[in-house]
Amino acid sequence: MKDTENSMKTVTIAGQTVPQTAALAPMASVADTAYRTLCAEHGACMTTGELVSAKGLCYGSRGSAELCRITAAERPMGLQLFGAEPEFIAEAVQKMLSFGPDWIDINMGCPVPKVVSQGAGSALMKTPELAEQVLSAAVRSAAGAVPVTVKMRIGWDGESINAVEFAKRMEAAGAAAIAVHGRTRMQFYGGEADWKPIAEVKAAVSVPVIGNGDVASGADAVRMYAETGCDLVMVGRATYGNPWIFEEIEAAVCGEAYQPPAVRERLAEMLRHIRMILDTSEKSEKLAMREARKHALWYLRGYPGAAAFRARSAQLNSYAEAEALAEEYLARNP
Ligand SMILES: Cc1cc2nc3c(=O)[nH]c(=O)nc-3n(C[C@H](O)[C@H](O)[C@H](O)COP(=O)(O)O)c2cc1C
Incomplete structure (x- = not known):
């Protein structure tokens, strides 16, 4: 280059x-x-x-x-x-x-x-x-x-x-x-x-x-x-x-402007990340989700409602629960 x-x-x-x-x-x-x-x-x-x-x-x-x-x-x-x-x-x-x-x-x-x-x-x-x-x-x-x-x-x-x-x-x-x-x-x-x-x-x-x-x-x-x-x-x-x-x-x-991702995009990436963890882990979904929890809660650090999101993230046991959490968050914080 x-x-x-x-x-x-x-x-x-x-x-x-x-x-x-x-x-x-x-x-x-x-x-x-x-x-x-x-x-x-x-x-x-x-x-x-x-x-x-x-x-x-x-x-x-x-x-x-x-x-x-x-x-x-x-x-x-x-x-x-x-x-x-x-x-x-x-x-x-x-x-x-x-x-x-x-x-x-x-x-x-x-x-x-x-x-x-x-x-x-x-x-x-x-x-x-x-x-x-x-x-x-x-x-x-x-x-x-x-x-x-x-x-x-x-x-x-x-x-x-x-x-x-x-x-x-x-x-x-x-x-x-x-x-x-x-x-x-x-x-x-x-x-x-x-x-x-x-x-x-x-x-x-x-x-x-x-x-x-x-x-x-x-x-x-x-x-x-x-x-x-x-x-x-x-x-x-x-x-x-x-x-x-x-x-x-x-x-x-590069001296260019940067636009940080909107909350919807952050949550979509969080779900993709969880999916990647589940797909690459040899553990059961429940056990792999234990590792995914900390990553999930990091995605909304500093955002409104982050404390409640963090508490819920710490309980996640399945991908479906993570999806539901993301949807709920978006419904509350459109
Ligand atoms: C959770 C965690 C695990 C780490 N594991 C390693 C490691 O395996 N090997 C290593 O060289 N450094 C490790 N580090 C140090 C980081 O590579 C890095 O040097 C340090 O976090 C400082 O950079 P930062 O201020 O950008 O986080 C670890 C740091 C953290 C927070």
């Missing part, structure tokens, strides 16, 4: 040439296959699977393998591994390759105790030498079959911000791209993301840098590109019930 004022720029990251709009962030228990498909349809230019335990995959866990399934509609899509033992990472990369990922990402940002207590996820930011061994093991194992990328935070806590040195190490160990979430581990998901270290990482490495943290609108994405110089913006929580954010970001980066 030509780089003129009104056409979208493209960027090449981990071997994928994509429009410079926004990627969907990996989100365990949220960004599953239905979610990724929906976001890709709305313009997410890259998607990543939920984090997968390297050990789980090596030991043949069915759940871990299920997280590695990729469909064409989700591509370009990467799969993400977590672990702190280079030998398990190397073997897990081999197993992951059989699922056909476009790239493999190594998680160095997850803050949850279950992961951190194994020395994995964001704990690797405290042990850069081990992180380097983990990454090198992944790169060696992938042997050029797919690029290996890293997703990291800016440090463990406010006193140990080491994003720049850490990213440089990862680049030297063979990372093909680096995503930086502008928070420390100790911040979990609270407080405000600090984009300055993202800019510093971008200035310090020559592989593409993906900026992440608190992008909640088209204007935010434009600001993140301007303030950090990142190659691509990645969006997580602002996609909840709002796959249109990718269209909003595309409009913003």
